[in-house]
Amino acid sequence: MSTLSKETNGRVRAYLSSHYIVDYQGVSWECTVKGTLKKEQQEVWVGDYVLLDSLVSETRSARIVHIAPRDNHLSRPKVANMDQVVIVHPLREPVLELTQLDRFLTHARLAGLKALICFTKTDLLASDSEIEETQVHLTRLYHDQLGYSVLFTSIQHPDALKNSLIPYLKDHSTVLAGLSGAGKSSLINHLNPNFTLRVEEVSNKLQRGTHTTRHVELWEVFPNAWIADTPGFSHLRFDFATRKQIEQTFTEFSEYRQACFYNNCLHEEGAEDCGITQNLDQFSTSRLNSYFAFLTEAAGYEALQKQSSQKERYGRKSIDKKGSETVEILRLNQKSRHHSRKREKQEVLQRGELEEGLISLEGEQD
Ligand SMILES: Nc1nc2c(ncn2[C@@H]2O[C@H](COP(=O)(O)OP(=O)(O)OP(=O)(O)O)[C@@H](O)[C@H]2O)c(=O)[nH]1
Ligand SMILES: [Mg+2]
Ligand SMILES: [Zn+2]
Incomplete structure (x- = not known):
């Protein structure tokens, strides 16, 4: 197999329910995935560098046969090999909630990805003094104390928006992450007016975005500045970290x-x-x-x-004690029974779980 390198292989730009779009030699290819990759449960993610075979140039179709090892990945949204994440966070609509912003920051840190913060919708603040006060407060906290680059943007001022963001985006792959309705797709549309990604108003009633963007897609917004637009989250929970x-x-x-x-x-x-x-x-x-x-x-x-x-280790079993009493014991599951009894007992003792009637290791039949 030829060696995989970023130069000689395609890069996954999008996953559209039945196929992947892979950028290869400057054009897009519609790709399926080789069966063995699926069998090995190797999932192809947007941003992956992949090796293609079965290329048919007439239909621009091909097959993904290998995924290069990832430099990094973010699991929510699923995206690989990014240089940084821009956390897009609205000052209004939906209401400013710093805990939501902190969720994305912690998530980026867990993935080992550099993050910067782009606060959007400055035009929705009531007055210049409110804008000033908000900027001072958020810059003090997130830049001065925590060390993040912090930007304030509005699509009402597209030139200022471009000037502040473009220096960070040049020669990088950047993923935009944030709440639904934060203005991620709008940012791309205003960075380059040739883009007309779908945007949707935030629901007045619920003060929430309407999950307008439905899949992750990597766009070359200007030469060599790749930006992944992603579906927004309404709530990112830490049910996967210690x-x-x-x-x-x-x-x-x-x-x-x-x-x-x-x-x-x-x-x-x-x-x-x-x-x-x-x-x-x-x-x-x-x-x-x-x-x-x-x-x-x-x-x-x-x-x-x-x-x-x-x-996985123990099942439960009711046993009769003397008279009419029964106790429920933990019983080693079949696949865990090949260890020596002595070793099992030692492990359990170390964990302090051996209480009378709770765990029984002796006298069991294999
Ligand atoms: N007033 C104002 N509205 C904005 C700004 N940026 C985005 N919006 C509006 O916010 C709404 C949501 O914007 P989107 O770009 O669809 O938000 P998104 O983050 O892509 O949302 P999802 O795709 O659901 O994740 C739209 O009505 C935009 O016009 C801004 O700077 N100012
Ligand atoms: Mg969007
Ligand atoms: Zn302490």
């Missing part, structure tokens, strides 16, 4: 967490000698609210993980 992973994404904690007594401190209420809870006034209230909200979601994820690994 609490410690969430904690690590709050970079403002870094100089205080050394003072925590425990290495794995999560800075929850009542934490012993905690560098964060003892210095709460050093952090923004909105960021702390976001942190504790995400932590709760991640705790739910951890509990589920624990439960399912328990389920």
Whole structure:
């Protein structure tokens, strides 16, 4: 097989329910995916570099036979090999919610992707002084304290919008992420008027976007500036990360967490000698609210993980005790029974789970 490189292979631009659009040698090819990739559950994502065969130039159709290893990927929205994510966040319509913005920031950090923030719809603020006040507050928090590049744009001022965004987009692959209705597709349309991506008004009643963009698509908005427009989310939950992973994404904690007594401190209420809870006034209230909200979601994820690994390892069985009493015991599942009994018992003891009647390891039949 020829070696895969960014130069000699196609790049996936879009997935349209029945086929992929792959950019190869400057033109778009309609592609299916080789059966073995599907069997191996290798999913092709927008942004992937792929190797093609069965090229038919008359119909511009081909088949994806190999996916190059990804430099990075973002799972929500699904996109691979991006240089950065621009988090598009509205100042109005839908209402400004900083926790929602923090969700996208934490998500980008978990994916190891550089993020910058583009606040949109400045024209919807009531007055110049409100614009000024909002910009000062958000720049202080997200730029000065957290180190993100922060832009303020409005489609009412397309020249200013282009001037502020284009320097970040040149020679890069950028994914736009954000709430539905934030103005992601509008940004692309105003960066290059040749684009007429579908946009839809935010629902007045619900103050929410209407999920106008339905699939991820990578566009060359101007030469060598690739931008992925993505479907907006109305709520991005942390039901896939651990609490410690969430904690690590709050970079403002870094100089205080050394003072925590425990290495794995999560800075929850009542934490012993905690560098964060003892210095709460050093952090923004909105960021702390976001942190504790995400932590709760991640705790739910951890509990589920624990439960399912328990389920995989143990089944339950009711046994009769003396007289009429029965107890429910955890019983090792078939596929876990090949380990020695001694080792199993040792593991369980280490986890502190061996309580009378709860777990029984002895005397079981294989
Ligand atoms: N007043 C004002 N309206 C804007 C601005 N940017 C976008 N809009 C409007 O906001 C609405 C939603 O814009 P879209 O571009 O469809 O939003 P989106 O983020 O692509 O939404 P999804 O595709 O649902 O994820 C449209 O009615 C736009 O005209 C802006 O800067 N000012
Ligand atoms: Mg859109
Ligand atoms: Zn702590």
